[in-house]
Amino acid sequence: MRELVILGTASQVPTRTRNHNGYFLRWEREGLLFDPGEGTQRQMIHAGVSASKITRICLTHVHGDHCFGLPGVLSRMVLDGVAHPVHLHYPASGGDVVRALVSLATPGLDLHLHPHGTAGPIADGIEVEPLRHRIEAFGYRVVEPDGRTFLPPLLEAAGITGPDVGLLQREGRLGPVRLEDVSVHRPGLRFGFVMDTGVCDGAFALADGADLLVAESTFSNDDAALADQYLHLTAGQAGALAGSGGAGSLVLTHFSSRYDDVGLLAAQARGTAGATTVIAASDLDHIPFPSRRG
Numbered sequence: 001m002r003e004l005v006i007l008g009t010a011s012q013v014p015t016r017t018r019n020h021n022g023y024f025l026r027w028e029r030e031g032l033l034f035d036p037g038e039g040t041q042r043q044m045i046h047a048g049v050s051a052s053k054i055t056r057i058c059l060t061h062v063h064g065d066h067c068f069g070l071p072g073v074l075s076r077m078v079l080d081g082v083a084h085p086v087h088l089h090y091p092a093s094g095g096d097v098v099r100a101l102v103s104l105a106t107p108g109l110d111l112h113l114h115p116h117g118t119a120g121p122i123a124d125g126i127e128v129e130p131l132r133h134r135i136e137a138f139g140y141r142v143v144e145p146d147g148r149t150f151l152p153p154l155l156e157a158a159g160i161t162g163p164d165v166g167l168l169q170r171e172g173r174l175g176p177v178r179l180e181d182v183s184v185h186r187p188g189l190r191f192g193f194v195m196d197t198g199v200c201d202g203a204f205a206l207a208d209g210a211d212l213l214v215a216e217s218t219f220s221n222d223d224a225a226l227a228d229q230y231l232h233l234t235a236g237q238a239g240a241l242a243g244s245g246g247a248g249s250l251v252l253t254h255f256s257s258r259y260d261d262v263g264l265l266a267a268q269a270r271g272t273a274g275a276t277t278v279i280a281a282s283d284l285d286h287i288p289f290p291s292r293r294g
């Protein structure tokens, strides 16, 4: 099962209706917690996300709204008796902050620290790209391996049924029939996660081909000067990112507390997003991973 659970959608300052950041991605057997800001532990309870489901925690950068929830979440995992290994990924330059936060947590978790400093793979099916923020920041990409989809009429014509289908899949060949004769290439699903950044190549790379893209949208187009000054995206820039990468769906989040109604930001993003579906996230939303395209 794959879905995105929104735990918080506020930037810098939380509001009555928006908690600091926090995103939980269910990805088959993995549970990835992204950027746990303050209050994430309680938001998980509201959203029905059990701490024991977390297998990885991924930080884009060490500004407080993206990591101050870490000690609480880690302590809760110890309290709940989590025995499986948990992997914590973060920019290498944020090591001091991360170690300080981890040191506050109840000891006892099988926690593995994985700093990264360059673009590329950081774990099986997970890659990072540099973002452009006021401190070092990286966005994440989660990729399902490519596979093959069987074409039933061709299988039938080849007389392959039942357990032979599985055999063909594993062996790549069954008698004269090759796997590629009766199936087509199926690109793996892709998730992109772009947090605090100005427009940059890394953000475009993460948006490219994403079935679901989460992008910060701190400012309205009308406040583009502020976005420029603080190295954040406007809604229009987030939309353009998704549109140019041909993303299936764009989830906008990380809103400045100055906007009571983020409907305007969603409309601005739609104006530049082309065929991409645009959703303005609310706290506690459960967003099913989009089904395969084409």
Ligand SMILES: [Zn+2]
Binding pocket: 011, 012, 063, 065, 066, 196, 254
């Ligand atoms: Zn932030």
